[in-house]
Amino acid sequence: MNKRKLVVIGGDAAGMTAASKIRREQPEREIVVFERGNHTSYAACGMPYYIGGLIDSEENLIVRKPEVFRKKQHIDVRIRHEVTEIDTVKKRVKVRNIDKNMDFWETWDDLLIATGASPVVPQSENIDAPGIFSLSTLQSGINVNNFINENKPAKAVIVGGGYIGIEMAEALLARSIEVTIIDMAPQLMTSLDKDMSDQILAYLKEQQVKIFLEETLEKFTKNADGSVNSVITNKQTLPADIVIVGVGIKPNAGLAANAGIKIGKNGAIHINKRCETSALNIWAAGDCAESFHLITHEQVHIALGTVASKHGLTAGINISGGNMEFPGVMGTAITKFKEMEISRTGLSEKEAKNLNIDFETAMITTVSPASYYPDAKEISVKLVINKQSRRILGGQIVGFEGTGKRIDSIVTAITAGFTAQQLMDLDLAYAPPFSNVWDPVQIAARRLL
Amino acid sequence: MNKRKLVVIGGDAAGMTAASKIRREQPEREIVVFERGNHTSYAACGMPYYIGGLIDSEENLIVRKPEVFRKKQHIDVRIRHEVTEIDTVKKRVKVRNIDKNMDFWETWDDLLIATGASPVVPQSENIDAPGIFSLSTLQSGINVNNFINENKPAKAVIVGGGYIGIEMAEALLARSIEVTIIDMAPQLMTSLDKDMSDQILAYLKEQQVKIFLEETLEKFTKNADGSVNSVITNKQTLPADIVIVGVGIKPNAGLAANAGIKIGKNGAIHINKRCETSALNIWAAGDCAESFHLITHEQVHIALGTVASKHGLTAGINISGGNMEFPGVMGTAITKFKEMEISRTGLSEKEAKNLNIDFETAMITTVSPASYYPDAKEISVKLVINKQSRRILGGQIVGFEGTGKRIDSIVTAITAGFTAQQLMDLDLAYAPPFSNVWDPVQIAARRLL
Numbered sequence: 014m015n016k017r018k019l020v021v022i023g024g025d026a027a028g029m030t031a032a033s034k035i036r037r038e039q040p041e042r043e044i045v046v047f048e049r050g051n052h053t054s055y056a057a058c059g060m061p062y063y064i065g066g067l068i069d070s071e072e073n074l075i076v077r078k079p080e081v082f083r084k085k086q087h088i089d090v091r092i093r094h095e096v097t098e099i100d101t102v103k104k105r106v107k108v109r110n111i112d113k114n115m116d117f118w119e120t121w122d123d124l125l126i127a128t129g130a131s132p133v134v135p136q137s138e139n140i141d142a143p144g145i146f147s148l149s150t151l152q153s154g155i156n157v158n159n160f161i162n163e164n165k166p167a168k169a170v171i172v173g174g175g176y177i178g179i180e181m182a183e184a185l186l187a188r189s190i191e192v193t194i195i196d197m198a199p200q201l202m203t204s205l206d207k208d209m210s211d212q213i214l215a216y217l218k219e220q221q222v223k224i225f226l227e228e229t230l231e232k233f234t235k236n237a238d239g240s241v242n243s244v245i246t247n248k249q250t251l252p253a254d255i256v257i258v259g260v261g262i263k264p265n266a267g268l269a270a271n272a273g274i275k276i277g278k279n280g281a282i283h284i285n286k287r288c289e290t291s292a293l294n295i296w297a298a299g300d301c302a303e304s305f306h307l308i309t310h311e312q313v314h315i316a317l318g319t320v321a322s323k324h325g326l327t328a329g330i331n332i333s334g335g336n337m338e339f340p341g342v343m344g345t346a347i348t349k350f351k352e353m354e355i356s357r358t359g360l361s362e363k364e365a366k367n368l369n370i371d372f373e374t375a376m377i378t379t380v381s382p383a384s385y386y387p388d389a390k391e392i393s394v395k396l397v398i399n400k401q402s403r404r405i406l407g408g409q410i411v412g413f414e415g416t417g418k419r420i421d422s423i424v425t426a427i428t429a430g431f432t433a434q435q436l437m438d439l440d441l442a443y444a445p446p447f448s449n450v451w452d453p454v455q456i457a458a459r460r461l462l
Numbered sequence: 463m464n465k466r467k468l469v470v471i472g473g474d475a476a477g478m479t480a481a482s483k484i485r486r487e488q489p490e491r492e493i494v495v496f497e498r499g500n501h502t503s504y505a506a507c508g509m510p511y512y513i514g515g516l517i518d519s520e521e522n523l524i525v526r527k528p529e530v531f532r533k534k535q536h537i538d539v540r541i542r543h544e545v546t547e548i549d550t551v552k553k554r555v556k557v558r559n560i561d562k563n564m565d566f567w568e569t570w571d572d573l574l575i576a577t578g579a580s581p582v583v584p585q586s587e588n589i590d591a592p593g594i595f596s597l598s599t600l601q602s603g604i605n606v607n608n609f610i611n612e613n614k615p616a617k618a619v620i621v622g623g624g625y626i627g628i629e630m631a632e633a634l635l636a637r638s639i640e641v642t643i644i645d646m647a648p649q650l651m652t653s654l655d656k657d658m659s660d661q662i663l664a665y666l667k668e669q670q671v672k673i674f675l676e677e678t679l680e681k682f683t684k685n686a687d688g689s690v691n692s693v694i695t696n697k698q699t700l701p702a703d704i705v706i707v708g709v710g711i712k713p714n715a716g717l718a719a720n721a722g723i724k725i726g727k728n729g730a731i732h733i734n735k736r737c738e739t740s741a742l743n744i745w746a747a748g749d750c751a752e753s754f755h756l757i758t759h760e761q762v763h764i765a766l767g768t769v770a771s772k773h774g775l776t777a778g779i780n781i782s783g784g785n786m787e788f789p790g791v792m793g794t795a796i797t798k799f800k801e802m803e804i805s806r807t808g809l810s811e812k813e814a815k816n817l818n819i820d821f822e823t824a825m826i827t828t829v830s831p832a833s834y835y836p837d838a839k840e841i842s843v844k845l846v847i848n849k850q851s852r853r854i855l856g857g858q859i860v861g862f863e864g865t866g867k868r869i870d871s872i873v874t875a876i877t878a879g880f881t882a883q884q885l886m887d888l889d890l891a892y893a894p895p896f897s898n899v900w901d902p903v904q905i906a907a908r909r910l911l
């Protein structure tokens with residue numbers, strides 16, 4: 014019977030996945046979780062759909078509540094408790110009970126840091142004005158939703174045209190709000206190459222989203238009541254009743270850094286494949302920690318639910334005495350904007366160039382389902398391969414309903430080390446309601462032969 | 463300049479893919495194609511959707527017409543010309559000009575047999591009654607469509623609950639016809655295991671399709687005008703204004719067999735990976751020929767558009783002096799019935815059992831998209847793995863919109879020789895509109911760890 018006391022900092026995906034796994038493996042062990050927010054285990058990725066009105070209540074986004082963890086799994090979850098210091102020598106953490114405004118020390122034998130990530134907040138004038146939001150915790154999503162319900166904003170400006178930006182554009186349009194996106198880059202969705210991203214741009218414009226690229230946020234102006242009035246860029250003034258800032262996220266690694274735990278050059282807590290940090294008996298998992306990139310073989314920071322869950326499982330298995338290595342990431346991501354589905358994996362052309370890889374690309378546009386089938390719509394597939402080995406390095410898909418998840422066959426092919434020829438040779442599924450005889454992914458591969 | 467004369471028997475997917483490829487590689491070569499039917503290069507798989515009214519005109523199913531092959535590609539396509547004999551010694555074929563009711567001999571240096579497959583037609587009494595159809599050529603689809611337009615049938619009986627059966631059930635329902643399916647097997651869709659197939663059965667019943675399993679066709683009765691009146695099974699009499707018989711297909715290998723060309727034990731023309739038959743300078747491709755199965759390493763007969771296209775490409779490259787090996791099949795197939803999507807690849811549990819493989823299976827039911835997302839619907843995934851090596855042998859998916867093509871990641875994983883663990887470790891794409899954090903395919907894999 015393992016009597017080692019485990020403390021987990023952070024009660025969302027990574028932390029609670031680990032805690033739950035450990036509870037299953039070690040029913041008698043003491044597990045304490047400190048979560049500074051109001052909620053545990055929630056689907057943060059679902060927030061835009063909740064704000065957009067597709068999901069009735071924030072309750073639906075909560076996978077498991079603190080009281081359920083306590084009663085059903087005997088995990089001592091304490092919300093509104095913020096860990097403010099890690100003492101690696103005395104093996105204890107300093108905890109602030111936010112409601113009681115009181116600090117105390119809690120000891121541990123094993124410590125799991127799962128502090129997540131926070132949105133990057135530009136230090137622009139009036140950034141704190143009511144009506145300006147970033148999305149991070151569930152509470153932040155609830156705040157946006159409440160603001161819309163109470164203030165019925167007519168015009169929104171979204172700063173940043175990445176995943177959060179386009180998902181929030183869909184959400185705000187669904188709430189009958191006029192949407193303008195500004196981005197300092199020359200394209201939306203910079204994790205895709207510009208040739209692919211341009212199709213997203215065209216579709217968003219078609220759907221009445223105003224977009225200003227290569228435009229920089231300078232500051233905000235306020236109304237008499239203090240709420241946001243406009244966004245001032247380096248080129249113009251955009252009236253705004255609500256502003257969403259989605260310009261990136263940074264790992265919450267300060268607590269670990271202050272304790273002398275090694276931080277990677279990407280700013281996230283350095284962990285090995287077992288999710289162990291540089292400090293004995295201290296583990297890290299989820300958005301606060303690094304991941305191993307399967308293609309570049311570098312440590313990267315990728316804050317996604319899939320990674321957090323796998324990190325959590327890895328840490329949980331290892332903390333409870335098992336042995337699991339985190340399998341690594343390749344930067345797979347998917348999203349949608351209205352009917353358009355967008356996915357990517359591996360290296361983009363841009364990334365391959367930056368890594369000085371000798372590469373080749375193919376980008377094709379065809380239709381899915383079969384050309385003669387009703388509602389056949391354009392789908393573009395881009396592949397990046399190593400010029401010498403012909404192995405696939407990355408893929409990008411921009412299509413419509415039912416096409417985005419086709420990135421998974423490219424993910425699998427890359428993981429297997431397949432060449433373009435091997436991708437083309439696959440016995441993929443075909444029927445007219447899905448595609449033409451040659452799957453779009455294979456048409457792209459064929460272009461590279 | 464290659465002056466060898468090529469004769470192709472059969473002007474559909476395999477034959478015309480090969481002929482087109484050869485034309486591109488060898489612009490000066492003489493290419494003659496004999497097609498006994500009225501059409502070339504058509505999308506046979508699209509016929510149920512045409513009959514169901516989703517596709518306006520049969521013209522939309524035709525990829526390329528004979529006159530286009532003649533004018534644009536200088537391929538001498540002759541429709542309504544049936545090859546009735548292959549003379550391997552004098553290197554010639556005997557051809558019947560159907561309209562002129564006249565026979566002639568045509569010589570060749572290379573011969574490609576692409577004669578396709580035909581539906582199995584039970585030798586039941588009155589099988590030739592008007593109103594009883596099988597689907598094979600485009601003309602057969604046009605005939606069904608015309609019959610429905612002219613006779614407005616109220617009740618249909620479909621004999622056979624396989625791919626054609628359920629696709630035609632959807633089509634006939636869309637034409638406001640009451641549909642009854644009979645099948646002698648204890649389940650629909652025998653290429654899937656019963657546990658998966660039972661979900662298809664339940665959905666079809668929910669959609670008002672009457673289904674009678676373990677019931678055998680005995681004969682048909684006719685109306686006074688000779689048209690079909692009812693289907694008599696071993697258990698009952700089912701009134702029928704139209705009958706679709708879809709109980710399997712057989713390769714059109716008689717022409718080759720009569721010429722002494724080797725036929726496989728599955729009844730299809732034996733070919734090697736280069737699509738060469740046992741006779742010198744004679745090739746075969748498409749539904750009339752065998753394929754190499756990547757998992758069982760046996761020669762199998764799989765009549766699908768994907769195989770025909772790849773056979774055609776392989777034969778075309780090799781006939782024009784190149785070198786390509788057919789990459790093999792693993793029995794991947796996909797279809798849909800209304801909103802339900804059904805796909806499979808590799809070995810089913812049943813097949814693994816028959817092959818005396820020591821296997822293990824997992825079948826899970828979850829939802830897609832994410833559980834809190836609107837319209838989250840059940841999806842079931844079944845995996846079959848080798849018990850010792852843990853390698854994946856097969857997969858089956860029964861779900862709703864956007865789930866069927868997820869079989870492709872299983873196809874790719876099997877091709878790569880992945881274990882269940884490797885499948886679970888993949889960095890697959892996740893966002894709430896598509897699935898929960900763990901993709902259904904990975905949840906199934908996890909069950910096997």
